[in-house]
Amino acid sequence: MHNVVWIWLAGVIIFLILELMTPTLIFACFVAGSLVAGIVSLFYPEAYYWQVGVFVGISVILLPLTRTLAKKITRESPQKSNVDALIGKVGLVTRPIDPDLGGQVRIEGETWVATADEAIGADEKVTVTAVSGTKVHVEKKV
Numbered sequence: 001m002h003n004v005v006w007i008w009l010a011g012v013i014i015f016l017i018l019e020l021m022t023p024t025l026i027f028a029c030f031v032a033g034s035l036v037a038g039i040v041s042l043f044y045p046e047a048y049y050w051q052v053g054v055f056v057g058i059s060v061i062l063l064p065l066t067r068t069l070a071k072k073i074t075r076e077s078p079q080k081s082n083v084d085a086l087i088g089k090v091g092l093v094t095r096p097i098d099p100d101l102g103g104q105v106r107i108e109g110e111t112w113v114a115t116a117d118e119a120i121g122a123d124e125k126v127t128v129t130a131v132s133g134t135k136v137h138v139e140k141k142v
Contacts, residue, residue, distance in 0.1 A: 008041055099115075113136070114135065116140075
């Protein structure tokens with residue numbers, strides 16, 4: 001077996017390990033490209049340009065195909081996390097909220113800087129409608 005075959009086999013293994021570490025199906029294209037280029041190198045060990053061309057060609061052809069497959073088999077997480085989980089939560093105004101200056105609300109034990117489109121007094125219940133950085137936008141709870 002020629003030395004070039006071993007180089008392509010090493011590429012297959014490296015790209016396979018990378019794919020297993022980041023399951024995005026991007027490196028799977030390179031695994032397939034390295035494998036086919038390794039097979040070509042068995043028959044044409046001196047045709048380096050053809051081997052690299054086959055590797056690049058197979059990888060480029062498979063990239064858009066695997067992206068559409070990856071989008072079909074992956075789903076968004078049904079659970080929201082971090083600040084996205086705050087939207088829709090009910091909080092209590094701890095400092096009155098002025099439309100221009102803002103105020104503060106307590107949501108699940110945490111104090112947040114709050115903004116609103118209207119003035120809201122202290123000790124009123126509000127619902128979080130949006131999160132922007134470290135501020136929450138709230139509306140009066142109906």
